[in-house]
Amino acid sequence: MFKHAALKIFYRSFIELTNNPLTSRLLKRFCESKMSKPMIPLFSKYYHINWNDVNGSAAEYETLSALFIRNINLELRPVAQEENAVVSPVDGVVQTVGKINSNQTYRVKGKDYSFAELTGFNSMEHNYNGGYFAVLYLSPRHYHRFHSPISCTYQKLAELGKRSYPVNQLGLTYGKDVLSKNYRYVYELTGDRQKMLMIPVGAMNINTIVQTSAKEHLKLGEELGYFSFGSTVILIFEKHAFEPAADLTEGREVQVGQAIGYVK
Secondary structure (H helix, E strand, O other): OHHHHHHHHHHHHHHHHHOOHHHHHHHHHHHHOHHHOOHHHHHHHHHOOOOOOEOOOHHHOOOHHHHHOOOEOHHHOOOOOOOOEEEOOOOEEEEEEEEOOOOOEEEEOOEEEEHHHHHOOOOOOOOOOOOEEEEEEEOOOOOOEEEOOOOEEEEEEEEEOOEOOOOOHHHHHHOOOHHHHEOEEEEEEEOOOOEEEEEEEOOOOOOOEEEOOOOOEEOOOOEEEEEOOOEEEEEEEOOOOEEEOOOOOOOOEEOOOOEEEEEO
16 A cells, blocks of 8 residues: 555656656657657657558658658558447557446546546536446557547537646556546537547647547548547447447457447
């Protein structure tokens, strides 16, 4: 118990010292400059980037930022054709799956978060209490674009948070209210049979989310935007509106277009 508490204090102190606007600007400037190009082979090797589905080779990327937001050959990621399928909007790892509690909290890595703080919803006049949520983590090695999990019209309800804490397992375990403090967008997606929320959450230092779509309607699996570094997407479904796939479990690797559950 004491060891866990000591690690938490050390981790938070270290992150607060290194996670500031000046550090973020300098790192972002470096990653966007051609000075970062020599880092690409090292970055690729360290993070085991899969080049088999990438458009182009490592030599074609002039900066680390360009590598982070690389495109892939989406023909190698066919979108699930099963009836009522909800697909993964990202390549990533399932951090957790659970339900929004009646008191408007949700639990991730042993911590209770406020649904109201996460989304900006100030009342209980919505149908998300009792609904499923899934947290999908994108590490630096993953494809950094996010897509629509359902065919829908969409609306960006809010742009929240100013911090850029790490959203990996260490960050969620030892950080303080990471998912409710980090910079994020809150999208509400309206499909034929339900509404759901998709919340892209920025990550440490390079805290950028860019919406690339200007369409009013998105098809299943169509691109909506990208992150500039490792990040997280949170999906939240209305009560009684979603049935998760049997293998949607913590630690599972998911890819864009894979079925992760079904609209009920």
